[in-house]
Amino acid sequence: SQQGEEDPQALSIQEGENATMNCSYKTSINNLQWYRQNSGRGLVHLILIRSNEREKHSGRLRVTLDTSKKSSSLLITASRAADTASYFCATATRGSTLGRLYFGRGTQLTVWP
Template sequence: SQQGEEDPQALSIQEGENATMNCSYKTSINNLQWYRQNSGRGLVHLILIRSNEREKHSGRLRVTLDTSKKSSSLLITASRAADTASYFCATDLTGGGADGLTFGKGTHLIIQP
């Protein structure tokens, strides 16, 4: 079953603009991870944020986590054409990987040059 739900399903913006994607989930989690997938290929790990963290940065990426609202957001600043991909949030319920990661259906991001 899907734990995370990304919003929007698709997003098209101009190069240089910021892109924001949201993820909501249903149950308590240990951590939440964001991944990128290019053209139906393997997933690239972007950021892991633990349940006791509120914000993390990595380069042009900023992730927030609000456990009271069971939601997370991924912000990509100064977008580039190479950022065109599908972005998934994945929740880890236990932290030990015992249940695998539960993924949402993803946001398809298109950066127009």
């Protein structure tokens, strides 16, 4: 499978704590993207990191990419109850003629007030 695989499958924390989710993948990539999905809603794009980048920030989000380990992490700092959602990584495979993304199964994050 070319899918990214998120770890852990579920994460439960208190408000104010940091949440870290990991994604591992199998093939060389052009970029890796993180998406968020609230219950009963569609996916929303959060952040993209390209294969030649090691770290990106967007507000309370920090994404790292280690291409040698084929892994990425998403850190949400000072989490809020509103961050409760599923988070998915998606990889854009290098050399893919379809140019499509492959989504993982997601991490369910619950932030307790």
